Amino acid sequence: MKFRWRRVASAAVGSLLVGLLSVLPASPAAAATGQITGLAGKCIDVAGGSSTNGTAVQLYDCNGSAAQQWNVGSDGTIRALGKCLDVSNNSTADGALIHLWDCVGGANQQWTVSAARDIVNPAANKCLDVVGNNSANATRLQIWTCTGAANQKWTAPSGGTTPTPTGFVVTEAQFNQMFPSRNSFYTYSGLVAALSAYPAFANTGSDTVKKQEAAAFLANVNHETGGLYYIVEQNTANYPNYCDWGQSYGCPAGQSAYYGRGPIQLSWNFNYKAAGDALGIDLLGNPWLVQNDAAVAWKTGLWYWNTQNGPGTMTPHNAMVNGAGFGQTIRSINGSLECDGRNPAQVQSRVDAYNRFTGILGVTPGANLYC
Structure with missing residues (x-):
């Protein structure tokens, strides 16, 4: 499958203390x-x-x-x-x-x-x-x-307890059903590990809204990666184009190092810089982490989803939790190339995946599916 890769707008991102590694409290919950x-x-x-x-x-x-x-x-x-x-x-x-x-x-x-x-x-x-x-x-x-x-496999006998489930509204079985041909790189455990970076994701509002947001994110990811199959951008001829030397920090990893990677296909040096600063990871100096570490890859997708408007007027997260609808997530991710009649087939592909995924999760898709 051939994808058309976009330049997404750079945005100032506040400093976030995120990640799995934090000093544990003396008395854990x-x-x-x-x-x-x-x-x-x-x-x-x-x-x-x-x-x-x-x-x-x-x-x-x-x-x-x-x-x-x-x-x-x-x-x-x-x-x-x-x-x-x-x-x-x-x-x-x-x-x-x-x-x-x-x-x-x-x-x-x-x-x-x-x-x-x-x-x-x-x-x-x-x-x-x-x-x-x-x-x-x-x-x-x-x-x-x-x-x-x-x-x-680990279970508990009567009177005992097992470790709590992940808390994510999508189970591993549902994830596998959504992506039957996924690349082994895109692990469910990697996604679950990344959730700590943005705890509001798929965890805001009613159970229906939580599941709708998870389905919306995964439907857009499905489109961007060919069903979680592609890890990196397939058109290698584009690779040298994603370095903006006008940025004061330049392209320390090299002219051709900032091509699309991961579930939302993070690209351009300024987006690697912004995502890395937000996540506390040196992605500007080591962009290859996004294609080598599943949790990092998922975190970059969640970074964009939760903090970036792209060509839209709101983040995809806000679109789903505030009732704007799935169509606005498409606009925020690739609206300048797909919305307002520019490429209705691509929009339909995203909507079809969203409808399929909400069906797997047992919720209605809601209104405003198109952009």
Whole structure:
């Protein structure tokens, strides 16, 4: 599929303190406490009931001890014996072992739970996994590429609790239904990890409005990337054109480094600069992060959605939560090329995806679908 890439307006963006990495409070907000069971009905267990840093986390027969009582906090941590479930050595590699460690706020101590019952470390984009698919007592836990296998599924017995779901109005199963042929780069866990940057997204207004906004964002993303298939702009001849040397900071990554990337196809040096400043990431110096890190890619899409008017008069976020309708999100993203009869086929493509996605989420699409 050939896309036409646009120059979007640069806008001053206020300084935001965002991201998953923040110093954890001394007393995390509790969401749930209890045993977490997995393979062969056995429990996640701290070896020997020890709270010493580096103590192995393992699979073991459920016994109700304190070593198997896990507090799943709203801050993204999973704790037992006053310490955090931690990926050893801050590793993101397959096979990195899990142990107990002082809670320090690192990305290796952040976890999310998918609708499919995977416990995911977003920084590594990998799942909590029982080594070797072995259900023997004392088998270690690790992170591993998510496969959907039984040794990566976690549930709670009666009287216990599981980690809370992500809170996102789109489940992983619905996401997969929306994008059956998506590129593996565009992970659901990466999207969920990015949500912390803009907590108002798909979290404002009624449940219907929340789902309509999520569907609207994903419908536009669907159009921009060919169904979450393309990560980077396909017309490489355009690459040298996205450097505006009139900006005081120039193009430190090179003349041809600022081509379209990610779910909204971020392009131009000034947009990389503005997005990076807002997100606290050096995207001007390292624009390749947008095509190499799924959470960063999703964050740039959410940055545009929540903060930029583009050729429209409002942000796409405001269009959805204030009742202006899906058509205004199209105007804010690519209105100068598509709206007011300029390219009705492209508009229809976006509307069709939005109608399909709201159907998957079980809500009406609302009014004002066209621009």
